[in-house]
Amino acid sequence: IFDVAPFSPAVQCSVIMAMSVDYSLFLLSRFKREIQLDASLYKAMCHMIRYSGRTILTSGLTLAISFAGLMFFKVDMISTIGMCSAISLVVMIAVSTTLTPAVLAMAPRFFSTFRFNKAQRKQMSVTQVMQSLGAVMAQGGGEGIPSDDTPSATPTHAKTKWVWIPEACAPGTGEAEAELREQREEEQEEKERQTSMFFRFSAFIHKKWLSATIIGVAIAACLPLAYLVVVSPGIVWSVDMNQLLPKGGDSVETLNKFGENFSTGLMLPFYIVLEPTDPRPVSEASDVVFNQAMWDLQREIATQLLDSDEISDILTRGNIMGVSWAGVEVPLDMASKWYSGECPARPDKMKEMCNAYKYALSLTLSPVYSACTMMLSPNLPVDGVRVPQFSQITHAVLESDTVVSLSAAAGVTPVLSSMVLDEMDTVNYMGDVFPFMVVITSMAVMLVIVVSFAGVVPPLRLVVCLLILTCITFGTMIMSYQIFSDYDGAYWSVPFIIWPICMGLAADYDIFFYVAVREHRERGCTTVVAVRRALHSVGPTIIAAGVVMAAAFAALMTSSIPMLDEFGVLLLVDIVANDLLMVMLVTPAMISLLGESNWWPSSSKMPVLTEADKALEAELAIQGTKGSTSEPLLTSREEDTPQYITVN
Secondary structure, eight states, X not given: OOOOOTTHHHHHHHHHHHXXXXXXXXXXHHHHHHHHTTOOHHHHHHHIIIIIIHHHHHHHHHHHHHHHGGGGSOOHHHHHHHHHHHHHHHHHHHHHHHHHHXXXXXXXXXXXXXXXXXGGOOXXXXXXXXXXXXXXXXXXXXXXXXXXXXXXXXXXXXXXXSOEEEGGGSXXXXXXXXXXXXXXXXXXXXHXXXXXXXXXXXXXXXXXXXXXXXXXXXXXXXXXXXXXHXXXXXXXXXXXXXXXXXXXXXXXXXXXXXXXXXXXXXXXXXXXXXXESSOOOGGGHHHHHSSHHHHHHHHHHHHHHHHOGGGTTTOOGGGEEOSSBBSSBOOHHHHHHHHHTOOOSSHHXXXXXXXXXXXXXXXXXXXXXXXXXXXXXXXXXXXXXXXXXXXXXXXXXXXXXXHHHHHHHHTEEEEEEOHHHHHHHHHHHHHHHHHHHHHHHHHHHHHHHHHHHTOSHHHHHHHHHHHHHHHHHHHHHHIIIIISSSSSSSBTHHHHHHHHHHHHHHHHHHHHHHHHHHHHHHTTBOHHHHHHHHHHHHHHHHHHHHHHHHHHHHGGGGOSSHHHHHHHHHHHHHHHIIIIIIIIIIHHHHHHHHGGGGGTTOOOOOOOOOHHHHHHHHHHHHTTOGGGSSSOSBOOOOTTSOSSOOOO
């Protein structure tokens, strides 16, 4: 249907591998947790889709929007990566919310009990499996009429914000069953908290001064990196072709030898295209090209370029070739005879010269519309200094009054073109479009988060996290590929592609963690305790997902193409910083500092304080952490408050 960049499939495969395992881990961990709480298969699937499915949907949309932001760039090499990755993520969302739950339902015993340590397995009886499967079959058959063995089921349905679930699974219904489930869940969590490394690790968030210190240290550590990115040396775009070729390959060796022995401009020359104002057919080509006005125009352009002191060291007479200039100026009458094949004297030798000149004309003369070019082969390196300088001087010559008047007399319009110059123009274009892409993509991601969580604090907190991750990632890029590297910088396309991915991954992990915090908050925990329980419940899963994602993107580091290697290194740094620094330290600290302000402007009703919550509060009070906050760790309301609540 459409052409894609050669390395788009590599990035696309990494995205598919990382996100498929990532989303499957979250679904599987939630499913196992529900089964271990003695929930029926039907109930386990309902809760898995309600919580983890919603997380995957929100996370997948933010990542897809981030990748789709690359389509703002009207450059096929960049836009195709964004388009392919966005399509892959949409497919992954559909697969994760349909096929993956179906696979889990087909083999619940295997997926709910599988562990590497057999001694830790909690076996599920055959009777329990059969009862669960029977409940599912009863729900799905007979036009939705449930069996008598499943009194909690109901043919009516309650619609949530994201998925359709049975009303028996919705908040505020089935009070006896909900109370039993809450009791089992609290017992399970209390047992696991006794040996949970993540729960003990998160004790710091009860001390607000310690949380503020963590945030301050993270910001202070990023300031030097921010200085490298913004002030000095800044991000340098590299257009080195070696970064697109396999390391150690014959093409790289040939390119290096060519550059050592010949002018770089001979491989990537500049062309001054003299395009006719009124295109003419081939039969009239000689009348347009072989006239005195065209000869005067080309002589003037060559003379002004050769007289420029700023480029005299890189451009000589031998570096210019055209219909009237081949190292030296070719007289018009002689050129006309050579072009027509006339050889007035010494026909054998003149015939060879005629053939040589006609070959030179084939490189600089169009056979269709009588357009011609002047080929410039300056001896300059392909870098970000001399190329713009040479381009600026050449443009100044073409825009001089003398050249403009001679161009009008010859009936042509001079235009400067070059592969290197086109690449420079592309970089400048992307630099101009990049701020708009950042603003529009960020607003779209923030809007998804605001609508999903009905609050304005989560997107604002995400902005802070994104700034820290941007400094870490781009600061690492400058140190790795500018300061401590033989390269003159990362390849120019890498920074433009990396930033949307950084934003998407930052939102991805933030959403995973925030949904877990919100779930515990809805059950009656204060924000601080909800954060601790969230780290205990989803911390291991987030770490495992980060390891898998890091391994998937780190596979790019094995590529022999330096540009893909740069992608792998920077994505690995971003994922590690996001997984270990942001999710484990900075984000919990920020949520604990903001307290109940995290949920503004949404409102919620809080359920009765459970016995496990009271025991936890007493334990924290003994540890001396209760007095470090101005709010109670857990709060309680009237006894008739339902166990599940609705957040508007």
